[in-house]
Amino acid sequence: GQQLNQSPQSMFIQEGEDVSMNCTSSSIFNTWLWYKQDPGEGPVLLIALYKAGELTSNGRLTAQFGITRKDSFLNISASIPSDVGIYFCAGQPISDSWGKLQFGAGTQVVVTP
Amino acid sequence: EAGVTQFPSHSVIEKGQTVTLRCDPISGHDNLYWYRRVMGKEIKFLLHFVKESKQDESGMPNNRFLAERTGGTYSTLKVQPAELEDSGVYFCASSQGGPGTNEKLFFGSGTQLSVL
Numbered sequence: 001g002q003q004l005n006q007s008p009q010s011m012f013i014q015e016g017e018d019v020s021m022n023c024t025s026s027s028i029f030n031t032w033l034w035y036k037q038d039p040g041e042g043p044v045l046l047i048a049l050y051k052a053g054e055l056t057s058n059g060r061l062t063a064q065f066g067i068t069r070k071d072s073f074l075n076i077s078a079s080i081p082s083d084v085g086i087y088f089c090a091g092q093p094i095s096d097s098w099g100k101l102q103f104g105a106g107t108q109v110v111v112t113p
Numbered sequence: 114e115a116g117v118t119q120f121p122s123h124s125v126i127e128k129g130q131t132v133t134l135r136c137d138p139i140s141g142h143d144n145l146y147w148y149r150r151v152m153g154k155e156i157k158f159l160l161h162f163v164k165e166s167k168q169d170e171s172g173m174p175n176n177r178f179l180a181e182r183t184g185g186t187y188s189t190l191k192v193q194p195a196e197l198e199d200s201g202v203y204f205c206a207s208s209q210g211g212p213g214t215n216e217k218l219f220f221g222s223g224t225q226l227s228v229l
Contacts, residue, residue, distance in 0.1 A: 040222060042117070042206075042221050044220070045217055090156075099208055100161060101218070102158070103156040103157070105154050106155070106156075
């Protein structure tokens with residue numbers, strides 16, 4: 001089946017640094033989503049991308065939907081301690097019904113003061 | 114407005130036992146999804162309800178898993194008998210709206226299931 005490759009697996013960064021992570025797929029998606037999971041909580045949607053080439057920002061977060069529709073990246077600028085958590089990319093396959101998402105394995109972000 | 118609620122938050126059972134997980138979606142949300150994350154891996158789709166009907170259950174691992182959504186409100190996911198590989202975090206999500214609406218999915222906090 002389809003597989004999403006998310007990298008890096010984990011990141012240890014200092015407060016104030018920028019963070020970048022990405023996901024690639026062997027298949028085309030018509031939607032890319034980025035979620036964050038805080039400890040003990042469920043994933044919360046950060047950014048949704050619906051068009052190839054789309055670049056969207058949400059505060060210090062910026063994400064892009066790749067032109068080939070097979071990849072996406074998420075950048076976090078000027079990281080702060082509350083950015084700690086697991087970040088997941090998710091794609092909506094063209095052939096599947098809405099909500100049947102495919103997720104990456106997550107990027108664990110640790111921010112040190 | 115209350116979010117998606119899952120119960121219990123943690124469950125530790127022995128291999129061969131039965132466990133039932135419950136999910137209360139956001140009121141008025143017709144779509145209800147079950148997902149599972151096995152340690153360190155991706156979150157995987159299990160199944161999708163539209164109201165009380167199973168829209169897609171292609172992600173259910175095997176026939177030891179049974180999901181129901183009687184009356185189209187809350188849903189239960191029963192694992193019987195549980196095996197070691199069933200351990201993981203089970204997430205429930207809900208969304209409003211029908212096909213083509215691209216409605217946002219709201220996730221619950223998950224049930225951490227440990228099978229010993």
